[in-house]
Structures are given as C-alpha cells and as structure tokens.
Amino acid sequence: MSNSIKVIHEGQQLEIAAGSTGFELFTSKTIVASRVNGELKDLAHKFADGDVVEGVEISSQDGLNILRHSTAHVLAQAVQSINPEAKLGIGPPVTDGFYYDFDVVEPFTPEDLRALEKAMDRIIRGGQRFVRRVTTDADAIVELANEPYKLELIGLKSGNQDVGEGAAEVGAGELTIYDNIDPATGDTKWRDLCRGPHLPNTRMIGAGFALTRVAAAYWRGNEKNKQLQRIYGTAWPTKDELRAYQERVEEAAKRDHRRLGAELDLFSFPEEIGSGLAVFHPKGGIIRRVMEDYSRQRHEEDGYEFVYSPHITKSNLFETSGHLAWYADGMFPPLQLDEERDENGVVRKQGADYYLKPMNCPFHILIFKSQGRSYRDLPLRMFEFGTVYRYEKSGVLHGLTRARGFTQDDAHLFVTPETMEAELTNVLNFVLDLLRDYGLDDFYLELSTKEEGNPKFVGDDAIWQSATATLEKVATQSGLELVPDPGGAAFYGPKISVQARDAIGRTWQMSTIQLDFNLPERFDLEYTAADGSRQRPVMIHRALFGSIERFFGVLTEHYAGHFPPWLAPLQVVGIPVADAFSEYLHGIVSQLREAGVRVTVDDSDDRMQKKIRNHTKDRVPFQLIAGGEDEAAGAVSFRYRDGRQENGVPVAEAIERILTAIRNKEQV
RNA sequence: GCCGACUUGGCGCAAUUGGUAGCGCACCGCACUUGUAAUGCGGGGGUUAGGGGUUCGAGUCCCCUAGUCGGCUCCA
Structure with a gap:
C-alpha cells in the first residue's frame, strides 16, 4: 500500500x-x-x-471561462445580498464575459449595477473559497426549495432533457453545489447549483471585471416563457486587459455604420418614412452606385442576364411559392382591392390582394416559364437588384444591416442536374473573387445541411444527398475552412454561406448559395432534355452582397469610413496653401476631373490647417496641397488620411498615382 | 413582438428640489490670406419627438403614440 x-x-x-x-x-x-x-x-x-x-x-480560453463563470456567481451572490427575493436563473460565461439571469419584481437599473459592482468588490476582497459539494436530486430539491428555476433544471436533468445552450448548472453525471466559504469563519456565505469548475477563491477575480448592461431574456431562451432580468458583465485576468477590452468596444462603436452614416452624411432613416427604411444621401449614393456598377459589370462578364420585376404582386404568386402559408408574418399586410358588383350583384371586377414582395424568386421563375425551355438554354442566369420588403419585428431592426426595405443583388440560376456541380463551383469562385475586390479577404464557409428525420425538409432524399455532396465538394475545393451547420438548411435545399471577417475580426454572413428543389416543383418548371424528355431544372438562389444596404453597412464598419479611393465619394481634394495657389491647383484638378476622378478644390475662406482637418475627418483619400514651392517645381504635395505626407511630387506622377490607385482598387 | 433605457436647434451636449431653454461644432456675414488636424469678430436658428393630463407654472411629474438604443426571440 x-x-x-x-x-x-x-x-x-x-x-x-x-x-x-x-x-x-x-x-x-x-x-x-x-x-x-x-x-x-x-x-x-x-x-x-x-x-x-x-x-x-487563467488567460487560456478555458481559464477565462472559469474566471467569468466564477464572476457570474459573485454577481448572483451580490444580487441576493441586496435583494434576497431575487430568484436565480442561469449564469454562464459568454464571449468576453458572462451573464446571470434573475427573476426580480423590479427590473435592474444602471444605478443598481454600480451598487452591485461595489457589493461584488466586497465579496471578491473577502476571498471566499469556492467549494464543490456532491449532492443528490432529493437533497438538492430540499436545499433549493426557494429557487424554482434551479428546481426546474434539476428536473430536466433527471428527465435527461437538454437544458439549453449555455447552462453551466447541471451536466452529465453528478449533481453538484458550490458553496462560497468565508475563509475567516468557515461560514457558508452563499451557494449555487453548479457543475463547475471554479476559481479557488473570489480574490482571483481581482479588479478586471465590470458589469456592462441589463436586459430581459426569456427563461431558457423560449419566447413562450417568462422574461427574466439579465445582467451582463465582462471579466479579465487583469485591470489592464479589462481596459484594453473596453477600448476595443469603443473602437467598434466608432466604426458603427449608423454613427458614420450620419457623420459622413451617407444615409439616414427619417422617422417620417418609417422604421427600417433608409434614404441614401448624395455621398452614400456615390458609394452605392459605384458598388452596384462594378457588380453589374462583373455579372455581365460572367454570363448573367439582367431582369427587372415589380415591387408588388397579387397574392397568388406567393401562394404558389408557399411564402404566404409559411411566412405571412414576415410580409407587409396586403393592399386590398375590393370586389365590385353591378346592380344585379354580379361580380364586375374581382377583388385582389397585392403584396409587397419579400423576395424576387417567383418573378424570375415566371420569366423562366415565359417560354418553353431547352437544355440548350441552361444554365440560365438571371440577375436583378431587386428591392424587397419584409416586415421585420420592430425589436430586431438595426441600421442598414437589418432593415424593412432593402435591395438584394439577387440571382437565380436554372441548371440541369448534370451542370449543377460546374455551376456551383463557378458561382462560389465568382462570389469570393468579387468580395475580395470590395476589400474583404478573410473568409470561411458554412455548409448548412438537412436534419435527418425532420419532416420539414422537402424533396427527394437522393437529390438532397447528391446536392449536399456537391456543395461540400465545391466548398472543399475552394480551400477555405468549412464549418458544418447540420440542420441549418432551408426546408427546400442545402446551402453554402460565405462568412467574412472584417478589419477588427468580427464575422458577418455575406453571400449565400442555396440549392432549391422546392420551387421548381411548386411552379412545375420544366425543360426539354437532349433525348426529348421533360426534365425539372434545379434552382440555385444566390445573393452576393445579401442586401446592398447591409453590405454597405458592413463595408462602412470594415473600413471605419475610410473607403478606398475607388469607392470614396470624394476621391481627391485640392488645398491651396493660400488663395494665390488656387489657380495652379485648379489646373491639376481639371486634368483629374477629365480622367473621371471625383475631385474638387477647397476654395473656402478657411485656413489651410482647417481644411486639412475637415477633409481628414471627411475621409477624403487624397489631399493635394500646393503652395509656392510646389508651383515653382511643377509639383504637388500629398497628404493622406492617416497624416502621412509626400511633398514635391511632380504633377504627372501625382496624377498617375491617383489614377492607378483608383483603377486597381487599392487602399491608401 | 417582449423587457428596460432614451428622444432638447443639422450634429454632440447643458439646464439646481417643476419657475417661462444655454454651450460647442456646423451654418450665414465681415475681416484675415496664412506650408500639413480648428484665425478672429458678429449674426440667424429650438418652445424641448407628437398628442393628452397633473399644476398657478413642466424640458423636468403621469398616460398614450412614434422613433432610437441595449438585450431576448426571430432572420425564408
């Protein structure tokens, strides 16, 4: 032994x-x-x-999770020390922090947060030990009799049910409670049902935490359940890291496209129009038009045909497509035309409901159906900047990224099963290539597939399998990271979505490429195959920007408003050192203007320094400054948005440099 | 849609316990003409999101509506 x-x-x-x-x-x-x-x-x-x-x-991902989860416990203890009636929900770590849900009569206020932070600080300084204790369902039910939500979790665990994402309270195996023990007295100050693990003691939390916001959240994430009050916090190993995090948050706030949209005079959401409906101002209009123009050009080169469709349609179209049955809540209510009858009660004019279109596909399908199609016509690639309207719930609206009216760069490709793979490969490459031109170059792909046994998915199993295999093959060939998303497919087919990381590492879902076996069936689409038989085409839905507005918002944040010259509303501004040099600058600027550059000379009464400040704040990519020295040398001086300067550049070289940057879509 | 907070001139902000709205930037005018992020002086502009109520009196209190923000749920 x-x-x-x-x-x-x-x-x-x-x-x-x-x-x-x-x-x-x-x-x-x-x-x-x-x-x-x-x-x-x-x-x-x-x-x-x-x-x-x-x-x-502590600084590893697991370590941070443990720190944050322990901080959540301290928060809960602080809440119950101030309000013993507060009932505990769950309190898991999340990205950069943690939250804890409470059932309280009065919602928390920002002032409460400050008081809670102080109470937490006291608990942390007290150095309470986190001590694990194994218990049984029966004992725990007695001990936690005053915690109805914890009891529910215990019940779910015994019933072997999924508790829901993020729940750190109960896991497989033993049921455990963590006691917070006062090191001086050995008293148990607080306890919580939890599977752990935890920090050895509260002192390790230190000063690197902060409570950030309060919000309501449905118990166990279900809209049907009661809303609890959630407190969010963040926690880091050191106060310096907390500060660094807070600075990152501020940096992200500065990039917020809603803020930049106002500062740079790009777009607005006038209250008079209604929620989620944007107007683009002249400067934003230039950016958008250039984005669209380039997209059009590339689509044209890649064999797409341009179509147009109206914004409203009679209801039958969306009845056929199935949208009215499934997604009527997401559509604006119809414009109703009343039926008219003559004096004999005979219908003179039929009534009709007209809907704003929430999507473009049925229109493109009707174009497909407008004539008999041969396999020789396929693939048929229809493209439209189609403006759609969706009645998004008021609480989800978010600037340009989640609006009620927006324009999709929508394409529908009608293909034969034989050409499906080649077409998908082509589409994916096209999409990635184009996104790179707009300055996004860090991607991964998500493959959303069918959930086995779920009856909501329509279509033949064999087609699903081959389509999914094809998508996977195409995605793998791209060489990009591929993340599976089982069960994430639309009911009518699997999809690949392109996720892009922006300049500060956030990911955005950009393009989607979806296969659709449903609409061709519902609309009874056919083409004549080489052997003369009637075959059903497969549809590929493909949006590249997703929505132009949303893409515009993402690019604004990606660039923090510093659009590359080819997209910048004003590409070049001339700043004379004094009025006397204005004429000289105008000579240079007119050459640029003739070459198609968006350029102006600032002849305002402001001083040079003020003009530099103004145009730097406006994010003009090239500031051309000229004074006596430049004029004498036949040169001009560059100043860039980040303060870099290059003086005495010969005029011809300066012009070439600007034109090259625009042509090559360079960032400066 | 749900919970909470918020809504003051174009923008960002002020207005002690309710006592009849201030500042900066921007804008307009005048003067100044200057080498790399704010020249000086003067002027105009809001009745405080909209509506209703309490009060002698409301930007400040209450209610309704709209909008915004943060979350939750949702995102074909």
Whole structure:
C-alpha cells in the first residue's frame, strides 16, 4: 500500500503524495484549475494514480471561462445580498464575459449595477473559497426549495432533457453545489447549483471585471416563457486587459455604420418614412452606385442576364411559392382591392390582394416559364437588384444591416442536374473573387445541411444527398475552412454561406448559395432534355452582397469610413496653401476631373490647417496641397488620411498615382 | 413582438428640489490670406419627438403614440 501516486504532467511521470491536488502540483499563481484526463476540475480536485494532468492558465480560453463563470456567481451572490427575493436563473460565461439571469419584481437599473459592482468588490476582497459539494436530486430539491428555476433544471436533468445552450448548472453525471466559504469563519456565505469548475477563491477575480448592461431574456431562451432580468458583465485576468477590452468596444462603436452614416452624411432613416427604411444621401449614393456598377459589370462578364420585376404582386404568386402559408408574418399586410358588383350583384371586377414582395424568386421563375425551355438554354442566369420588403419585428431592426426595405443583388440560376456541380463551383469562385475586390479577404464557409428525420425538409432524399455532396465538394475545393451547420438548411435545399471577417475580426454572413428543389416543383418548371424528355431544372438562389444596404453597412464598419479611393465619394481634394495657389491647383484638378476622378478644390475662406482637418475627418483619400514651392517645381504635395505626407511630387506622377490607385482598387 | 433605457436647434451636449431653454461644432456675414488636424469678430436658428393630463407654472411629474438604443426571440 503506497501513499504516493504517479501522474503524467507535461509528458513527465511524476510521483506525488496520494491525495495531492492542483494546489500542490501547480505553483504558478496564474493557474486556476486542473485539467485531468482532458476534463476541467477545480484545483482542489484530488488526483488519482495514472491521471494525465495539466494546469489551466487563467488567460487560456478555458481559464477565462472559469474566471467569468466564477464572476457570474459573485454577481448572483451580490444580487441576493441586496435583494434576497431575487430568484436565480442561469449564469454562464459568454464571449468576453458572462451573464446571470434573475427573476426580480423590479427590473435592474444602471444605478443598481454600480451598487452591485461595489457589493461584488466586497465579496471578491473577502476571498471566499469556492467549494464543490456532491449532492443528490432529493437533497438538492430540499436545499433549493426557494429557487424554482434551479428546481426546474434539476428536473430536466433527471428527465435527461437538454437544458439549453449555455447552462453551466447541471451536466452529465453528478449533481453538484458550490458553496462560497468565508475563509475567516468557515461560514457558508452563499451557494449555487453548479457543475463547475471554479476559481479557488473570489480574490482571483481581482479588479478586471465590470458589469456592462441589463436586459430581459426569456427563461431558457423560449419566447413562450417568462422574461427574466439579465445582467451582463465582462471579466479579465487583469485591470489592464479589462481596459484594453473596453477600448476595443469603443473602437467598434466608432466604426458603427449608423454613427458614420450620419457623420459622413451617407444615409439616414427619417422617422417620417418609417422604421427600417433608409434614404441614401448624395455621398452614400456615390458609394452605392459605384458598388452596384462594378457588380453589374462583373455579372455581365460572367454570363448573367439582367431582369427587372415589380415591387408588388397579387397574392397568388406567393401562394404558389408557399411564402404566404409559411411566412405571412414576415410580409407587409396586403393592399386590398375590393370586389365590385353591378346592380344585379354580379361580380364586375374581382377583388385582389397585392403584396409587397419579400423576395424576387417567383418573378424570375415566371420569366423562366415565359417560354418553353431547352437544355440548350441552361444554365440560365438571371440577375436583378431587386428591392424587397419584409416586415421585420420592430425589436430586431438595426441600421442598414437589418432593415424593412432593402435591395438584394439577387440571382437565380436554372441548371440541369448534370451542370449543377460546374455551376456551383463557378458561382462560389465568382462570389469570393468579387468580395475580395470590395476589400474583404478573410473568409470561411458554412455548409448548412438537412436534419435527418425532420419532416420539414422537402424533396427527394437522393437529390438532397447528391446536392449536399456537391456543395461540400465545391466548398472543399475552394480551400477555405468549412464549418458544418447540420440542420441549418432551408426546408427546400442545402446551402453554402460565405462568412467574412472584417478589419477588427468580427464575422458577418455575406453571400449565400442555396440549392432549391422546392420551387421548381411548386411552379412545375420544366425543360426539354437532349433525348426529348421533360426534365425539372434545379434552382440555385444566390445573393452576393445579401442586401446592398447591409453590405454597405458592413463595408462602412470594415473600413471605419475610410473607403478606398475607388469607392470614396470624394476621391481627391485640392488645398491651396493660400488663395494665390488656387489657380495652379485648379489646373491639376481639371486634368483629374477629365480622367473621371471625383475631385474638387477647397476654395473656402478657411485656413489651410482647417481644411486639412475637415477633409481628414471627411475621409477624403487624397489631399493635394500646393503652395509656392510646389508651383515653382511643377509639383504637388500629398497628404493622406492617416497624416502621412509626400511633398514635391511632380504633377504627372501625382496624377498617375491617383489614377492607378483608383483603377486597381487599392487602399491608401 | 417582449423587457428596460432614451428622444432638447443639422450634429454632440447643458439646464439646481417643476419657475417661462444655454454651450460647442456646423451654418450665414465681415475681416484675415496664412506650408500639413480648428484665425478672429458678429449674426440667424429650438418652445424641448407628437398628442393628452397633473399644476398657478413642466424640458423636468403621469398616460398614450412614434422613433432610437441595449438585450431576448426571430432572420425564408
């Protein structure tokens, strides 16, 4: 009987005393937990013979989650210390922080947050230990009799039901409670149903936390359930890291397209028009028009045909497509034309409901059906900047990225099963190539597939399989990371979506390429095959920008308003050092204007420094400054948005440099 | 849609416990004519999102509507 055990740590076998824990093994103060045979455990967990163990650094992803989850517990303790009637929901870590849900009579206010932060600070300074205790369902039900939501979680666990994403309270295996023990007295100050692990004590949370906002959230994420009050917070190993995080948040706020849209005079959402309906101002209009023009040009080169369709249609179209049955809530209510009858009660004019279109596909389908189609006509690629209207719920509207009226760069490709793979490959490459031209170049793909056994998915299994396999093949060939999204397919077919990371690392879903077996069936689409038989085409729905407005918003944030010269509303501004040099600058500027550059000379009464400031704030890519020295040398001086300057550039070279940057879609 | 907060001249903000709206930028005018992020002086502009109520009196309190923001749910 040995009183020592052997464990493997960092590839080395160590002999340690039986009953040893992470406290003995890991000396670094930045280690907050143990990983034992791949599983996270408290530092207080006792190792067993043969365990493979390692320390979890607080700054690792697992370490941060543990820190944040422990901070959530401290928050909950603080809430109940101030309001003992508050009932606990769940409190998991999330990206950059944590939240905890509470059922309270009065919602929290921002002032409450400050008071709670102080109370948390006291708990943290108290150095309470987090102590794990195994319990049973029966005991826990008694102990947590005053916590109805915890009881529900215990019930779900016993019933082996999924608790829902993010719940850290109960997991597979033992039911555990964490006690917060006062180190001085040994008293239990607070407890929570939790599977852990936790920091060894609250002191490790330190000063790197902050409560950020309050919000309501449905219990267990279900709209039918009661709303609880959620408090969000953030937590970091050090106060410096907290500050850095807060600065990142501020940086993101500065890039917010809604803010830049107003500052740069690009677009607005006049209240008089209605929620989620934007108008583009002249400057935003230039950017949008250039975006669209280039897209048109590329589509034309790639064999797309341009079509147009009206904004409203009689209801039958969306009855056939199935949208009225499935998604009527997402559509604006109809314009109703009343039936007219003559004096004999005979219908003189039939009534009709006209709907604003929430999508363009049925129109393109009607164009397909306008004549008999041969396999020789396929693939048929129809493209339209189609403006659609969707009655988004008021709470989800968000600037240009979630609006009620927006324009899709929508294409529908009608293909034969034989050409499907080649066409998909082509479309994906086309999409990625074009996105790169707009300055996005960091992508991954998501493959959304059918959920087996779910009856909502229509269409033949064999087609699903071959289509999914084809999409997967095409996606894999792109060489990009491919993330599976099982069950995420639309009911009518699988899809690939292109996710793009922007300049500050956020990801946006951009393009989608969807296969559709449903609409060809519903609209009874056919073409004549080479052998004379009637065949059903497959439809590919493809939006590249998704919505132009949304893409515009994403690009605005990606560039933080510093659009590359080819997109910038004003590409060049001339700034004379003094009025005397205005004429000289006009001479240069007129050459640029003749070459199609958007350019002006600032002849206002402002001083040069003020003009530089104004145009820098306006994000004009090229400021051309000229004074006596430049004029004497036949040169001009460049100043860029970031303050860089290059003086004495010969005029011809300056013009060429500007034209080259625009032509090549360079960023400056 | 749900919960909460918010809504003051074009923009950003002020207005002690309710006592009849101020500032900066922008705008207009005048003067100044200057080498790399704000020249000076003067002027115009709001009845405080809209509507209703309490009060001697409301930007400040209450109610309704609209809109915005943060979340939740949703996103064909």
